[in-house]
Amino acid sequence: MPMSDREYVNFSENHELNHILKKHGKSQSQKDREELKKLGVTAKAKLEKKILKHNDFEPFVKDHLKYLD
Numbered sequence: 001m002p003m004s005d006r007e008y009v010n011f012s013e014n015h016e017l018n019h020i021l022k023k024h025g026k027s028q029s030q031k032d033r034e035e036l037k038k039l040g041v042t043a044k045a046k047l048e049k050k051i052l053k054h055n056d057f058e059p060f061v062k063d064h065l066k067y068l069d
Helices: 014-023 030-047 054-067
Strands: none
Touching: 014 030, 030 054
């Protein structure tokens, strides 16, 4: 059974990045969305994946919270 699009992080959708930021009590600013995009590139490289599931990305976000407003 193929996985749903909902399981993957879409870094080109502001509302999806805002949801991640809001979940962690962070600002939904352009600066923080850009920071998540950069973090996504790092996570993809470390995990050797072209696309990330939310549960793959979550640990990277938690480790990076101090860099977000």
